[in-house]
Amino acid sequence: MADVSSDPGRWRDVDKLLARPGNIVGQDFEPSPTLREDIGEIARVLVVGAGGLGCELLKDLALSGFKNIDVIDMDTIEVSNLNRQFLFRLQDVGKSKAEVAAERVMKRISGVNITPHFCRIEDKDIDFYNDFNIIVLGLDSIDARSYINSVACSFLEYDTDDKPLPETIKPIVDGGTEGFKGHARVILPGRTPCFECNIWLFPPQVKFPLCTLAETPRTAAHCIEYAHLIKWGEVHHGKDFDADDPEQMQWVYSQALKRAELFGITGVTYSLTQGVVKNIIPAIASTNAIISAACALETLKIVSGCSKTLCNYFTYNGTEGTHIKVTDFVRDTDCLVCGPGTLVELDTSTTLLQFIRLVGEHPNIRLSKASVTCRGKNLYMQSPPVLEEMTRSNLQLPVFELIGKVAKDVIHVSGTSEKNDKKTSCLRKLRVVFKGVADGITSMDTTDGS
Amino acid sequence: MIKLFKLKDQKRQDAANSSGNAPVKKQSAGELRLHKDISELNLPKSTIISFPNGKDDLMNFEISIRPDEGYYQGGRFVFTFQVSPSYPHEPPKVKCKTKVYHPNIDLEGNVCLNILREDWKPVLNINTVIYGLILLFMQPNDEDPLNHDAAAVLRDNPRLFETNVRRAMAGGYVGDVHFPRCI
Numbered sequence: 316m317a318d319v320s321s322d323p324g325r326w327r328d329v330d331k332l333l334a335r336p337g338n339i340v341g342q343d344f345e346p347s348p349t350l351r352e353d354i355g356e357i358a359r360v361l362v363v364g365a366g367g368l369g370c371e372l373l374k375d376l377a378l379s380g381f382k383n384i385d386v387i388d389m390d391t392i393e394v395s396n397l398n399r400q401f402l403f404r405l406q407d408v409g410k411s412k413a414e415v416a417a418e419r420v421m422k423r424i425s426g427v428n429i430t431p432h433f434c435r436i437e438d439k440d441i442d443f444y445n446d447f448n449i450i451v452l453g454l455d456s457i458d459a460r461s462y463i464n465s466v467a468c469s470f471l472e473y474d475t476d477d478k479p480l481p482e483t484i485k486p487i488v489d490g491g492t493e494g495f496k497g498h499a500r501v502i503l504p505g506r507t508p509c510f511e512c513n514i515w516l517f518p519p520q521v522k523f524p525l526c527t528l529a530e531t532p533r534t535a536a537h538c539i540e541y542a543h544l545i546k547w548g549e550v551h552h553g554k555d556f557d558a559d560d561p562e563q564m565q566w567v568y569s570q571a572l573k574r575a576e577l578f579g580i581t582g583v584t585y586s587l588t589q590g591v592v593k594n595i596i597p598a599i600a601s602t603n604a605i606i607s608a609a610c611a612l613e614t615l616k617i618v619s620g621c622s623k624t625l626c627n628y629f630t631y632n633g634t635e636g637t638h639i640k641v642t643d644f645v646r647d648t649d650c651l652v653c654g655p656g657t658l659v660e661l662d663t664s665t666t667l668l669q670f671i672r673l674v675g676e677h678p679n680i681r682l683s684k685a686s687v688t689c690r691g692k693n694l695y696m697q698s699p700p701v702l703e704e705m706t707r708s709n710l711q712l713p714v715f716e717l718i719g720k721v722a723k724d725v726i727h728v729s730g731t732s733e734k735n736d737k738k739t740s741c742l743r744k745l746r747v748v749f750k751g752v753a754d755g756i757t758s759m760d761t762t763d764g765s
Numbered sequence: 766m767i768k769l770f771k772l773k774d775q776k777r778q779d780a781a782n783s784s785g786n787a788p789v790k791k792q793s794a795g796e797l798r799l800h801k802d803i804s805e806l807n808l809p810k811s812t813i814i815s816f817p818n819g820k821d822d823l824m825n826f827e828i829s830i831r832p833d834e835g836y837y838q839g840g841r842f843v844f845t846f847q848v849s850p851s852y853p854h855e856p857p858k859v860k861c862k863t864k865v866y867h868p869n870i871d872l873e874g875n876v877c878l879n880i881l882r883e884d885w886k887p888v889l890n891i892n893t894v895i896y897g898l899i900l901l902f903m904q905p906n907d908e909d910p911l912n913h914d915a916a917a918v919l920r921d922n923p924r925l926f927e928t929n930v931r932r933a934m935a936g937g938y939v940g941d942v943h944f945p946r947c948i
């Protein structure tokens with residue numbers, strides 16, 4: 316592949332966008348002939364996923380002037396990826412997607428530095444994510460999106476008026492495709508809805524009743540799910556099915572085929588088996604290209620301010636004709652992940668028991684029988700008795716000590732709230748601040764948004 | 766935001782020069798919702814919940830049901846719950862650990878309960894699922910069979926079904942399948 320990046324004309328068009336003033340630019344836009352270089356030097360972008368969307372994203376971002384890019388993906392390249400994940404070749408099969416993608420884009424576009432991470436997103440600690448200015452997602456799973464969203468929101472801090480502090484906003488640009496459909500969205504935690512604010516946008520995966528699979532299969536997918544969910548356990552007692560093991564997948568396929576023959580059902584193929592078992596949605600190269608282009612442009616716009624950003628959810632549907640729509644979703648101000656929560660001031664000596672009383676009496680909270688959790692540690696549980704017993708001794712300890720002597724933190728409480736004689740159970744987010752404790756330099760990384 | 770990034774870069778360098786941060790664990794939205802569900806559990810006396818990984822892992826727990834009426838009276842049945850970070854968007858994964866002769870539970874512990882799969886909705890909770898499981902022992906039904914043979918016996922010969930359940934719970938054979946004692 317010839318390297319064309321040394322050609323001075325390469326950046327002409329991007330520079331035009333970044334060097335000239337305009338009327339529909341972002342608030343903080345300062346056009347400058349060196350803006351592209353500044354972006355290349357300063358902005359650190361993390362691309363999550365190096366699959367169909369990820370390949371496109373890396374190429375698009377690198378061609379938009381971003382020079383410091385990291386990419387994270389735990390998958391290795393499979394033959395079936397080659398039709399659309401255009402950075403990969405047949406001889407790459409079995410290698411890390413992140414590593415090969417990074418190498419290919421760097422070879423093609425000089426001056427760009429892409430660091431691959433061949434691991435799970437959960438393997439990285441939170442600080443890893445805080446090093447990036449913006450996170451771009453090319454994922455196909457809700458769990459992974461939800462995880463990155465909660466990580467990004469955990470950096471968010473609010474001032475005493477519940478306004479987000481701009482320097483703590485970690486923008487996310489999220490892309491997703493499914494056949495001829497796709498979406499691109501911009502998440503500015505604290506300003507626009509986060510992933511959890513409207514998780515209902517993602518319909519839950521269709522689940523067939525187990526008894527239908529066992530008794531009255533009617534479709535090829537029923538036969539595959541039978542082999543996967545029921546037959547596997549019958550034959551391989553206690554052994555978990557590994558969807559990434561081709562031999563095991565082959566076994567499920569052959570069992571599904573037998574099942575289909577028995578019931579006179581057609582259409583069971585190996586690739587359908589993979590699709591159903593791994594919940595793979597069909598991917599089309601051009602849809603990926605459209606969505607990735609939208610995401611890369613939004614990334615450039617957010618970083619540079621050269622144009623107003625997408626507000627805030629773009630959908631593309633090419634199933635029947637072409638429909639494009641932008642929806643301005645609203646935030647859930649009570650969102651447990653991105654919302655400000657309620658500010659509570661405590662003394663370092665306040666015990667957990669006193670804190671629970673305070674939560675019951677605080678005019679803005681009024682939560683009785685509160686159970687308390689902080690960063691995955693259950694400090695007190697009202698129920699069930701087994702957990703109450705395990706956490707009871709915490710009641711006499713100062714909250715300050717229980718949460719590791721930090722100046723401030725986020726604590727979640729669930730309990731009963733009473734309004735107009737009506738009792739409802741709810742879960743609330745509290746921003747706890749300790750009086751007289753110096754807010755150290757690490758504060759920016761310790762406020763947890765989830 | 767490029768100006769903010771510059772600012773942040775500076776802050777990061779300052780932070781790097783100061784003491785390191787304490788490692789931080791994330792709590793997913795699913796974990797929080799589960800925390801609420803668990804703290805509000807309202808279980809019948811005969812149902813026991815336990816947390817094999819301790820008080821800070823609510824995502825994996827076990828419940829043990831002892832039906833106080835019906836065919837399964839006096840037996841004790843243990844179910845494992847595995848809750849994903851996208852709960853309640855996704856239902857919990859539930860398996861029966863106790864081998865049981867039951868039309869709606871197969872010998873591998875798969876459970877046919879509509880709210881665990883096709884009829885799951887995020888407004889449902891752990892309490893609902895547990896009551897659904899308890900109901901399965903009060904009213905086993907032959908219409909959604911996972912154990913085909915048990916369902917056929919329940920439908921055609923309820924007396925024999927009752928005998929088979931008793932035999933299985935006492936630790937014995939039904940046909941050529943052995944069931945460990947669970948009374």
Ligand SMILES: [Zn+2]
Binds near residue numbers: 510653
């Ligand atoms: Zn939110």
